[in-house]
Amino acid sequence: MPVKRTDKTPMPVREPEMRARDFDEVNEGYCFSHAMFEAERCLRCQDPVCIDGCPVRVPIADFMHAIAAGNMPKASEILRTANPLAAICGRVCPQESQCELKCHMTKRFGPVAIGHLERFVSDWEMEQPVNEEVLEPWRDEKIAIVGSGPSGLVCAGELARMGYHVTVYEALHAPGGVLRYGIPEFRLPNNILDWEIDSLRRLGVEFINNVIIGKTIQLEALFGEMGYSAVFIGTGAGLPKFMGIPGESLNGVYSANEFLTRINLMQAFEFPRAETPLKVGKRVAVIGSGNTAMDAVRSALRLGAEHAMVVYRRSENEMTARIEEYEHAIEEGVEFHWLTNPIEVLGEDGWVTGLKCMRMELGEPDESGRARPVPIEGSEFVFPVDNVVLSIGTRPNPLLSKATPGLKTHSWGGLLVDERQVEQQQ
Numbered sequence: 001m002p003v004k005r006t007d008k009t010p011m012p013v014r015e016p017e018m019r020a021r022d023f024d025e026v027n028e029g030y031c032f033s034h035a036m037f038e039a040e041r042c043l044r045c046q047d048p049v050c051i052d053g054c055p056v057r058v059p060i061a062d063f064m065h066a067i068a069a070g071n072m073p074k075a076s077e078i079l080r081t082a083n084p085l086a087a088i089c090g091r092v093c094p095q096e097s098q099c100e101l102k103c104h105m106t107k108r109f110g111p112v113a114i115g116h117l118e119r120f121v122s123d124w125e126m127e128q129p130v131n132e133e134v135l136e137p138w139r140d141e142k143i144a145i146v147g148s149g150p151s152g153l154v155c156a157g158e159l160a161r162m163g164y165h166v167t168v169y170e171a172l173h174a175p176g177g178v179l180r181y182g183i184p185e186f187r188l189p190n191n192i193l194d195w196e197i198d199s200l201r202r203l204g205v206e207f208i209n210n211v212i213i214g215k216t217i218q219l220e221a222l223f224g225e226m227g228y229s230a231v232f233i234g235t236g237a238g239l240p241k242f243m244g245i246p247g248e249s250l251n252g253v254y255s256a257n258e259f260l261t262r263i264n265l266m267q268a269f270e271f272p273r274a275e276t277p278l279k280v281g282k283r284v285a286v287i288g289s290g291n292t293a294m295d296a297v298r299s300a301l302r303l304g305a306e307h308a309m310v311v312y313r314r315s316e317n318e319m320t321a322r323i324e325e326y327e328h329a330i331e332e333g334v335e336f337h338w339l340t341n342p343i344e345v346l347g348e349d350g351w352v353t354g355l356k357c358m359r360m361e362l363g364e365p366d367e368s369g370r371a372r373p374v375p376i377e378g379s380e381f382v383f384p385v386d387n388v389v390l391s392i393g394t395r396p397n398p399l400l401s402k403a404t405p406g407l408k409t410h411s412w413g414g415l416l417v418d419e420r421q422v423e424q425q426q
Contacts (some may be wrong), residue, residue, distance in 0.1 A: 032070070035120045039067035042112050045104055050114065053102035058082040060099060060114055067117060071164035076125045084157035084200075085150065087126065090119025091182060094291075094322050106225060126195055126391050135204045137165040141229040144169060144222045146213045146400070149177025152234035153200060159232075162201035167228075168205060170211045172265065177236060181265040182257070184295050186302070187325075209319035214403035233415060237394045242288070247345025248390075252279065252352035256288070256296045263299055281386020282306045285355050287342055288391030289314070294325040297334050298388045308334050309383070312372040313360050341373060343380070345388050354384045 042064035050060045059078055059214035060240070065077035079086045079315035103111035115349045119164055143159055145152045148170040156166045174180055176193050199210070201207070211220055215236075238253030262268035268278035284300040286293050289312040300308045312319065315338045319326065330336075339360040346354035358377035396413035408416040 018312055035141075036068055036070060038113050039117055041103055041105060041109075042068070044090060048098040048215045049102045049104065050112075053099040054081050058099075058118075063121065064112065064114075064117065067121065070125050072121065075121045076384050079121050081089075083118075084154050085196055086118055086151075087122035087196055087354075088114055088179060090122050091188050091192065092179075093118075096323060107377070120181060126192075129201075132202065134202055135160070137163055137204050137226065139163040139165070140276035141165070142167065144226075144231045145230040146219075146231060147171075147236060148175035148197075148207065149234055149236045150179060151236070152177065152232065153179075153196070155232045155234060156205045157200050157203060160200065160205050163354055166205045168207045168215055169211045170207065170209045170215070170217060173209050174265065175209060177234075178238065181261040182295070184260065184264060184302075186298070187295065191412060196419045210299065212399070214400035219400065219404045219407070233400065235397060235400060236358050237396045237413075239395050239413075240390065241393045241395060242321045242390055243342065243392060245342060245344055247347055247352075250345055250347040250352050251282070251350050251388060252347075253345055254334070254390070255391055256292045257394065259296050259389050260292070260299065263303070269303055278303070279387075280305055283383075283385045284308045284387040284389065285311050285383055286384045286389040286391055287311050288393075288407075289319040290391060291325055293319050293389075293391035294321045294329050296391055298329055298332060300387070300389070301334070302333055305387075309385075310334060311336055311340050311355070311357065311383070313339065313369060315339055315362060316334045319372045337383075339373065341375065342388075346382065352386060352388055353384065355385050355388055356381060357381060376389060 003092050042061060048059075048061045048104055051057050054060065059082060063075045065070070066078060075146075080083050083089055083313050084181040093115060095118075096111075100106075101116050103114070119277045137160070139162070142165045145156050145166060145168040148168050149158075153169055153176075155201060159166045168175065170177070172181065175197055179188060180190065180192050181282070197207070211217060213222070217226075219231065232396050238257060240257045242255070247253070262276050262278045266276040267274040268276045271277045280300055280303040282305060284305040284307070286297040286300070286309070287359035289310060292311075293310055297308045297310055316336070337357075339362070340357045341360050342355055342357050343358040345352055346356055357380070359376045359381075361375040361376055363374040366372040396415075397408075398409075398413060401409050401413070401415065410416060
């Protein structure tokens with residue numbers, strides 16, 4: 001049975017829980033002795049396969065050695081050089097399925113806690129005195145970044161370190177992209193994100209908000225009268241997908257993007273003090289099993305839902321969320337309904353009243369390699385719910401590609417940046 005939730009506050013700002021054996025109740029995180037002990041578990045492999053599991057190839061053994069030696073400035077320098085968003089990655093990166101999965105220690109013991117140590121080093125760095133001097137670009141070329149999400153921020157930081165004048169254009173009223181609007185504060189506090197963005201400002205990066213490239217400013221204008229030598233497009237995949245089932249247009253149905261954006265960016269949980277309302281009833285169903293689904297369902301609890309459930313058509317084994325996020329959701333009282341597929345949203349007077357579902361069983365693997373869910377005939381039933389949140393994936397917004405002649409895209413909406421790919425599409 002799920003553990004009963006005791007947290008009834010509207011939206012507490014809480015950072016992720018640490019592992020019990022590593023938690024320091026005084027400092028609410030690693031203490032130096034724990035960190036040095038954990039880093040000493042690293043074998044300093046001659047062939048550090050953990051690096052192969054890291055998308056940005058952080059020299060993990062090197063920064064582990066620096067921590068074990070108590071040399072925090074060196075650890076911070078190594079980490080910051082390889083990963084401009086280390087404080088963020090230490091909190092939200094799925095290390096358990098990447099670098100920690102590759103760790104040789106897993107053959108007999110648990111992996112080295114690479115993610116938590118990355119967070120520890122970043123937290124130490126944030127406590128150090130800051131040089132407020134802003135670096136001046138020394139190259140003549142100007143570069144524009146479209147979008148201030150993870151890829152835009154990393155690109156901006158790398159280019160600024162190379163001496164370019166970098167301007168980041170953001171469509172929303174605050175920079176950060178999905179890091180700000182898509183991840184709740186109890187997982188990624190805004191002060192952490194703001195610190196990372198301020199670090200980029202000190203490198204000379206300029207941020208301009210409330211500008212939609214392709215609408216407010218055309219992409220051609222960036223190259224033309226605005227004088228940019230290059231443009232990096234990092235607009236992400238923020239357009240939600242829907243199931244196409246009856247009742248999706250009822251009041252009380254949200255995409256996870258809208259649900260989380262209203263909470264995280266527009267402070268809807270403070271309504272009526274906030275201008276953007278968000279009606280959350282006593283019973284909320286979130287469809288999907290990824291990290292975004294876990295964020296949405298845990299947010300629903302913090303907004304006052306008494307029963308919050310995850311509905312997923314496959315089993316627990318096919319779930320795509322981080323194990324850590326799944327465990328936190330269970331601890332907070334989230335209900336999980338596996339092998340359950342929604343087929344209709346029911347309503348009355350324009351508002352959601354229920355979610356009609358069908359039981360499933362797993363068949364042969366599909367093209368994704370996961371077992372295909374097969375409906376069980378005659379197994380229909382109804383969950384009484386007040387809200388339905390759809391978290392079944394996203395796709396790129398076509399606004400920029402449609403507004404820019406000659407900008408080629410894949411069939412799924414992603415931009416084609418390789419000239420050979422463009423020729424193949426033609």
